[in-house]
Structure formats: C-alpha cells, structure tokens
Amino acid sequence: MTPHPGRRRALRTCAAALLIAAAAGCGISTTGPVRAGAPASGIPQPGTETSSVRVYFTDPYGVRAVTRPTDAPLDPQHALDLLLKGPTPTERDRGLTTQVPPAINRLTATTTTGTVDISIPLQAAAGDIEFATVSQIVCTAAHARVPGGRPAAQVHIRIRGIDFGPEEPWTLRCGPNNTATSVK
Structure with missing residues (x-):
C-alpha cells in the first residue's frame, strides 16, 4: 500500500524541518566569551566566610528569618539579645516588626x-x-549555636515563665514555616 501523495509531501516537509533543526544545533553561537558585568556575588569564596546568626521577626505574612553577619557563631543568649533589640532600620523598611512585647x-x-x-x-x-x-x-x-550540633528543627526549647499549667516548662521546636511546634 502506498501512502497518499499529500501524506508523502507532509512526511518530507517534516523530515526536512527536523534536519534543519538538527543542523542548527541548540542556538549556541560560535562567538567567544562576552563581557556581561561584574562577577557573581552573594556567596562568599571558600575561606572568606564570616559567621552569621538568624533572628526571627514578623511581617504581615508570618514569622520571617533575617540573617545577620557576626564575628563568630552566637549562642542562644546572644541571639535572643539581638531579637530583643528589634529589627534594624533597614529591616523595618522591609516591613519587619516584632511581636515580642516591651514587657x-x-x-x-x-x-x-x-x-x-x-x-x-x-x-x-x-x-x-x-x-x-x-x-x-x-x-x-x-x-543559634547549640551544643550537640543538632539541626535547628531537632533542638528542644523549654520555656519557663509563662503559665502553661501543669505542662511547665513548655517544650517546643522550630517547625515548618518558622512556627513553634510543641514536642510531646
């Protein structure tokens, strides 16, 4: 059985289009490197990293992390001291606030x-x-830097000073979406 003449023409056209596409490659030209601005930035070069700490503030969408550079890794006490100072002017300009009451x-x-x-x-x-x-x-x-090297999601935080009834201290973890999650 011979294909219909119109079908043969369509097959030839399709085959020709595939050959042209294959010959054209993937669009990479034969030119050499082109200057396009400064080198990429944002990730420190190996050996030049400084330490940082995450401090959590709020915005209209929830609790958000802010990474601040430090001279050395901070323990929880120093990280909480930064939290109590509140967001920097730049962080406030980005809409970050704190829900930690002044009391x-x-x-x-x-x-x-x-x-x-x-x-x-x-x-x-x-x-x-x-x-x-x-x-x-x-x-x-x-x-913050907690002894034992556990990931943040596995660090137990026990809070005292809030009346949680017979559950004092209240044991929590930092869970998904930067929310406190109770540990049973």
Whole structure:
C-alpha cells in the first residue's frame, strides 16, 4: 500500500524541518566569551566566610528569618539579645516588626546538648502571649549555636515563665514555616 501523495509531501516537509533543526544545533553561537558585568556575588569564596546568626521577626505574612553577619557563631543568649533589640532600620523598611512585647525586656537562655532552657521574666498567662512571639523566641534560639550540633528543627526549647499549667516548662521546636511546634 502506498501512502497518499499529500501524506508523502507532509512526511518530507517534516523530515526536512527536523534536519534543519538538527543542523542548527541548540542556538549556541560560535562567538567567544562576552563581557556581561561584574562577577557573581552573594556567596562568599571558600575561606572568606564570616559567621552569621538568624533572628526571627514578623511581617504581615508570618514569622520571617533575617540573617545577620557576626564575628563568630552566637549562642542562644546572644541571639535572643539581638531579637530583643528589634529589627534594624533597614529591616523595618522591609516591613519587619516584632511581636515580642516591651514587657519582655530580658530573656535568659542556658544550653545543654541539644536543649535550650529559656526563662521569660514575666509571669503571664499563655493567652497573653502571641503565638508569633513564641515562634520568634523559639526559632531564634534554635538557629543559634547549640551544643550537640543538632539541626535547628531537632533542638528542644523549654520555656519557663509563662503559665502553661501543669505542662511547665513548655517544650517546643522550630517547625515548618518558622512556627513553634510543641514536642510531646
């Protein structure tokens, strides 16, 4: 059985188009390198890294991490001290704020392997503290340098000073989307 003459013409046209496409390559010209501006930046060259710490603030969409450069890795106490100072002017210009109330003017953090104990010097009922406040504190402490080298999501944060009833201290982790997650 012989193909219809119109079909033969279509097959030839298709074959010719494929040959032309194959001969053209993938569009890479034969020119050499072209100057296109400064070299890529943003990732430090090996051996030139400085330390950084993550501090968690809020915006209309939730709790957000801010990475700040430091001279050395910071422990949870120093990271929480930065949190209490609030966002920098540049961070505020980006819409970041804090939900940590001014009454919480000091947080005390002590660390052991994989655990951070935080004392809040404010005897408040759990309903008086915003969830975003707890998430800011928990995630900032969890992402600091904690003995034991656990990933931040596995660091236990035990909070004292908020009346959680018989569950004091409240044990949390920094969970998905920068939210405090209870550890059972």
